């Protein structure tokens with residue numbers, strides 16, 4: 001087999017590693033707003049480091065106990081629930097602060113840390129599943145991300161959308177659900193699938209008010225894939241969704257040259273990258289959301305999509321080889337979220353990444369995911 | 370106003386983080402105010418104190434940490450409780466709208482300062498559905514207008530507007546509303562998508578709507594939003610021979626400058642029967658030339674057409 005040239009020189013690789021590790025150490029007060037969602041920060045950094053080939057399990061062995069301490073059990077009337085809280089600040093007596101996104105981030109972080117013992121001995125699948133179950137809305141099958149902190153019912157002030165639907169499914173998949181019956185032990189699969197399909201726009205992508213959005217589309221397709229329900233979409237519908245996704249690749253070539261300055265979001269530097277919606281600028285994170293979505297519908301990615309221009313856009317436009325990390329778009333500062341998804345997109349195109357769970361393939365395989 | 374002196378009797382529940390402990394990840398060097406406000410609020414949430422001073426503290430906490438999900442939940446419970454108290458005090462039937470308006474004022478201000486936060490919109494929905502039966506759509510207009518002036522494609526605001534229409538059962542202004550944004554920027558896909566989702570609620574004449582979108586395509590042919598809209602409209606109107614012929618001639622004018630026009634032209638050619646599978650296959654091959662980044666996609670379409678799919 002022919003080996004591709006590596007994505008990063010050793011020098012640039014080290015810059016990325018340094019950039020990522022910095023987010024795990026001492027942070028200035030400007031990071032205070034992430035205090036209540038620390039699991040997200042840890043996951044973004046670990047996922048990126050693991051994808052870059054760093055040995056998380058060894059390097060961060062001493063942090064394992066702290067990581068596990070964010071997995072908590074909380075009692076609602078007579079029922080025991082468990083899951084992850086956003087961080088130590090969210091540990092408040094007599095208050096239910098479990099969070100769906102932080103639970104997925106926490107679980108996947110422990111997968112990246114190869115903490116088999118947690119999954120075998122510490123994790124209570126039943127009570128965690130019950131927490132997920134309580135986040136599902138009876139009226140439409142969708143999910144919210146938190147429970148009312150006193151009543152333990154799905155929070156009425158939270159939004160319910162495709163993100164949380166995906167997260168709920170990914171959590172259940174991670175704790176071992178595979179068959180429809182496995183999922184049905186905790187959630188109403190039929191109404192969930194119905195909700196997901198109701199979010200499909202007339203133009204092929206998925207979204208909230210009829211406007212398709214690549215992030216939501218990735219959530220919808222990933223959830224359907226993990227539920228083994230992709231065939232709820234007809235082949236004609238799949239084809240239309242695929243075209244919507246393929247159309248999100250931004251270009252300056254061919255007839256696009258004629259696109260004039262009248263579109264303020266059109267930018268020559270975006271060539272090869274992906275936008276999240278029609279007529280928007282290219283943005284690093286959408287390279288991941290779109291490429292992941294395309295690969296779910298059409299695994300033979302390279303015969304469907306020109307991956308070289310995507311790579312080129314990420315490496316030469318949004319990668320910051322000085323500070324390390326990736327930015328949202330050309331000439332902006334790198335940030336953790338776009339670094340995570342930029343690297344994920346590159347690895348996905350290389351074929352070494354599990355897009356539906358957003359972790360490297362080798363890490364997923366080790367845990368039979 | 371928020372004054373720390375009001376909380377002297379509250380025993381703080383301090384943040385547990387230890388900056389010197391290297392076992393902890395992401396040790397944030399909190400500012401003093403953050404530590405103080407969070408320590409008080411953690412205690413008050415834990416005790417579920419639903420009071421005016423709790424609301425003041427909560428405002429400060431949310432300003433410091435807009436993503437603090439439990440704080441929004443706490444805020445809602447406080448408002449709900451104060452409202453109940455007020456109504457009991459004034460007697461049944463008493464209108465406590467002024468209190469809710471004050472809350473919406475605070476939320477407006479917060480929204481303007483935190484345009485990317487998404488919790489504000491679902492919090493707002495909860496206020497209107499659970500606590501505020503006298504709310505009006507017009508009270509909601511200014512904040513949406515301000516937010517869209519700032520970012521005309523703000524996803525949350527467009528979503529919220531659609532929710533408002535359903536909540537207040539009012540759809541009368543929506544076509545005119547989107548037209549304002551389309552006039553300003555014909556590429557605004559949010560406005561076009563929103564308009565499409567509103568079509569079924571409006572009494573607009575579809576022939577007139579067709580002319581509307583054709584004019585916009587004429588203005589800039591290489592614009593995916595308008596071609597999408599035209600495609601959707603065609604599906605609603607049905608593909609009569611006359612209409613297909615009209616759109617065939619229309620799209621043909623732009624095939625040299627727009628891949629979308631060409632694709633539409635190929636579809637109309639097939640529908641009208643003026644082109645067979647081989648002809649359509651050739652058209653798709655040509656689109657691969659004018660849209661080279663998607664050449665694999667167009668070649669696939671070409672092959673499908675050739676095979677009569």
Ligand SMILES: [Zn+2]
Pocket residue numbers: 283284285286328338
């Ligand atoms: Zn982004």
